[in-house]
Amino acid sequence: MKPSVKAALWSGLVFPGLGHMLALRRPLRGCLFLLPTALGWAYLLGGLLPLVNTLSEQLVNGTLAPDPDQLAQRVAESGMGGAGPGVVLLVCTVCWIGSVVDSFLAGAAPRP
Template sequence: MKRAIGAALTSALLFPGLGQLIVLKRPARSCLFLLPAAVALFFLVGSAISTATVVANEIAAGTLQLDIQLILQRIAAANPGPAGSTASGVLIAAWLGSILDALFRR
């Protein structure tokens, strides 16, 4: 397997930028993808954990009934808004960018 394909698969299947770091041995280039993707993923996971904690506490306190429709409505109302959309976009862009960069490296 060519190194470019191995790097693209590593970045696609594991995490953006890992192909550049592990396979291509280009640490500076990998930071272009690793750092923004890690920050975006950290924000998204933190937001999801925060929402889950609030919903679980409301269920435990009895202020939110154990009804799937009500729970889904509560989760939808707690979305992170534009920041969540931006973080999702950054994560997707970093993922696709790292794959394309590995495939078409120079």
């Protein structure tokens, strides 16, 4: 299998930037995709997991009704329902797609 295909598969199926690091041996270029995506996921999971835990406990205890509108309002009040998470998801998606495309093109191009 060509290194470019191997790199694109690593970057597309596992995590962005891994194809650059493992198949192409270009760690700095891989970090351009890996770090923003990892930081974005850390931001999202750091904010969403405590919120989901709190809301699920309130649902089980009966202090929160299982109403989608009320749940959406609680998410919006927590700060995880605004534009921030959407922008972070957009950055992660662009990094993921960009990593696949760049690893395929970088692997196909001759190295200086």
